[in-house]
Amino acid sequence: MTMSRRTMLRLSALGAAALAAPLAAPRLARAADPVKVGALFPLSGGAAPQGQHVSQAIEIAAALVNEQGGVLGRPVQILRRDDESTPAVGVSRANELIGEGVAVIIEGWNSPVTLATQTVIARAGVLDITAISKADQILTGGGNPLAIRLNSSNAQDGRIIAEHLKATGAKRLAFLTQNDAYGNGAQAAIEGELKAIGHAYDKVAEERFPFAQADFRVALTNVRGSNADAIVAINANEGSGLPALIRQARQMRLRGELVTAVGTVAPSVIAVAGEAANGIVGADIYFPNVEPFASNPANRTFVRRAEETIRYTPDKFMALGAAALQVWAMAANELKSLEREAIAKRIRGGAFQGTVLGDITFGADGQLASSHHLFTVKDGRIEVRA
């Protein structure tokens, strides 16, 4: 079939116009186009329940933000991805999210995964907010020069544990430490703070274990033999590892107070550990129904919405995830921009009012400032000490 040159030219012009149209049309014409936000957490494996909860919290926060008009007039859409608590997988999923054109990635449960992904995300020029991972290198390592971290640092956590140990007069200390960046960093922080506040102690046992371990009897045998006054357990495997450790410690009749690292004991841990959890000591930076959080309207809305939609009272991790989203949305709406550097500079060293955590400030290095509270587990519930 032949066609005249004219028809050919007309068709070509139409074709070219059709192809160019989306590129030429101004962004404003598509205001209903959602802003994509990546949520990268473990959705399977030992930390799956917690990772799921955090992702849900971010979604709840996003829903609340959308009810107030969204970000830059556009709805926020959360894209969940599973990092399987494995650095290589996390990097791969992060690349997927970057490919989807997310404006920001809220990530981080396991520190090794965060350390791996932050470099990749930074190099792609996407904003990266670390919600839960704790290792110090996240801020100091240089992988992400514009790092933002919500969860308390190992140094901050170490202080309150050290103060508690000094208050109870525990001299013989045993450490059960997760063998990775987080665990080793946490233990170093605690020991550093003990020295800083001038409390003399004997490290009578030190057992390291891999994150996925669920049978601690061998290590606990050593700890028992050391006859410690206090046993410091640094185990972020809230799904199965930490509850197993608690149960087995009780079963083996371990003497001495069981002190858990800050932020590791969530209600889900107590549920699996059962009666064995009674009597353990911990500390945290957020409790849904305790002052000053109980009377914070933003928190109350958040807690209520969570109990309605997922029938679960939020824990600290969920609050951090929600706060991460809130802070980002506030900054973006204030600056009227999604640009990474601008928002990061606004958050780092900045202050925000009315988040689920209350009025908060960030240090110049990107670390959220938080206040710690000690608690004991009684009758299967967390009881915050005055």
Place this chain on the structure above:
Amino acid sequence: MTAVLRVEGLGVRYGALVALDGVSWEVAAGEVLGIIGPNGAGKSSCYDAATHMTRRTGRVWLDGREVTAVPPHGLAALGLKRAFQQNAFFAQLSVLENMVAVLQREGGAGLAASLALPWREARLRRALRAEAAALLEEFGVPREMHELRPGHIPYGSQRMLSIVLAWGRGARVLMLDEPAAGLGGPDMARLRDLLQRLRGRGTGRHRAPHGPHHVGGRPHPGAGAGATPGQRHAARDPAGCAGAGSLSGARGMSAPILEASGLRVVYGGNLALDIPHLALRPGELIGVVGANGAGKSTLVNALLGWSRGAPRVEGRVRLAGQDVSALPPHQRVRRGLALVPEGGAVFMRLTVEENLAAAVPEGGRRGHGLEEVYALFPRLRERLHHLASMLSGGERQMLAIARALRLGPAVLLLDEPSIGLAPRLVTDVLRSVRGLVGPGLSVLLVEQNVRAAIEVVDRLVLLERGRILAEGPVAAMRDDPRILHAYLGEAVA
């Protein structure tokens, strides 16, 4: 004449069993040395010892240089090559690729050079393929077979292939272990020519044959210490030496105990067997003969619905009047149809005792008791607690037949029982089988060794290229020129 290969004081022990004790011999350039002896005398052990494939005492010299400590692959590099009693090749490669692999080993490009200079590698490969093809043709493996897998070429050609693979580019000494085993007339002639040609090339050669009269050479009786001197594998013949053609019990017009109709077997696209009808009557002993590749093994395998490969089998098989075509092999066995397949049908990792004990008849059949079996094959009683892997080829054959008899079959299919047996033993075994045939046991015997088969069978069936060429009572068939022609080949011995 200076010796090319000399061995002195070879000794081999397998645990408490002394297989070889103080054996010494030598072979000169251009000479053919034959090593003969009855089963279990230690011939293969002798080769194993000479090529250092087993722990042994004694010393070995090659071309005047002592090579006692050299490992087997080192000996091969020095020119001492050996072909085995069983065929040895890479089943997954084609015939030509097998040959190329051997030649490449002997002087192709190394790995580094292959990676760095791919074009040189390609040129070398082409040259190698041409050389390989020429060698194969010279050794009697025709061009049509070069692209086939070794398992699919006739047995005689497989034998030739094994020999040429061992030969490689050449050897100072070529040791052949029972090269004529399983070869028929035309193949035997080819082998004879080949050996004469190789002899002309000035290499020393050994053979461990059962028939030293086939090829010219100097025989050296194998002096193994395994068998107590004087004792031979005299399988007693309880029923007396029944000559061929004698009838035992009521036969003749009774209904066939085993009947095959329309039996066709397709192997990889080739029609390997096409038998419109074959019947075995109760108390009868039928011999199925034919050259290699005629389809004899295919026939007995198809009767049982069994195979080591995966052929397509069509047709009906009836056992004692019942159609068993749809039954899997083990069910046919339970109904009374037993097969002793070609080339070793015993479990190497079980002892003789266990092999025999495991063969229990089912379905109310009464199998041969252990005492009867020992009477037939006394050697088995001596080796009762030995692992089957430690028996000689002939002893394993006896064990295989014993196992089959223990199953109490009504029909026994024997596939080339004479392979690996000394001629005298072949006669004994076949006579024993003849003696067992009666109203309770009928036998279908596939045999290369027509001469021996003719002595004991009632009827003869001649196969060629998967079809029945001729069949009839042995008295009529034995002088049929078609047998001589089709089976023994053009040059009638």
Place this chain on the structure above:
Amino acid sequence: MNLVQQLINGLIIGHAYALIAIGWTVLLGVARLVNFGHGQMYMLAAFVTWWGVAGLGLPYPLAILLAMAGGVLLGLVMQLTMLRLTFAQDLVSIMIVTLGFGHVMRGLAGLLFGGNPQVLETPLSWIDFEIAGAWVTAQDLLIVVAAIAVFLLLRLVLERGALGRTARMVAEDPKLAQLGGIDVRRVYLAVFAFEGAAVALAAALVAPRTPILTSIGFEEVIITFVVVVLGGIGSIGGSYLAGIGLGLFTALFGGFVSPAYATSAAFGVLILVLVLRPGGLALGAKGGRA
């Protein structure tokens, strides 16, 4: 004093390992087959036992039988699907097919039982007593007793008598076994059914020791693989010793060096043993016969 307690720990862990590996020992020894869905079968059986106790309210022994029945069923289904591959002794395809089954099982378990960790509570876990300063539960003792009982039974059945002969014949040459009148198909099905039952029993007894998740199973396959290879293919006694050895090593190394590197060290030892003795420990099956 610590040493004795770690030894006790090691013995318990070792018997658990041996029990978990017993299915593979028979599978490899008799049928020359592998099953890379082994770990997921363990996980499924653990969850079925948990569901039987927590969901259906069955007494513990009944729940164990339920899990074993499920294991037999699973084993039969897997082998029926793979029969042609088994006959062809196509080991690579069998590896991949069983691995695939494992993934399917994991997904199914996730759907049926969710992603939350569960604790398999049994009455025996609550009975404990002190032995030489170590606290041992009745559940632990049950594991030890059961492991020894199963191994003895297998040794009796498989290494003497008709069943053992049949097993070795099928292992060596299934085609030839057919000619001996053996229904090889039935043997393969029986072997896989045993594997299912054995791994289910192991799960029902050992899983109460730690919380279970639908994502577990990988470590169990690794342990099983090490035990069976170390013990020598097809050797019942060897597997038992390898299991105990691995358990003792885990406890002693973990106790006196560090639990963090116990697995790596165990593999190091495995490599060393195999270099020195390629056949593994290989006791029993082919003892010295004259």
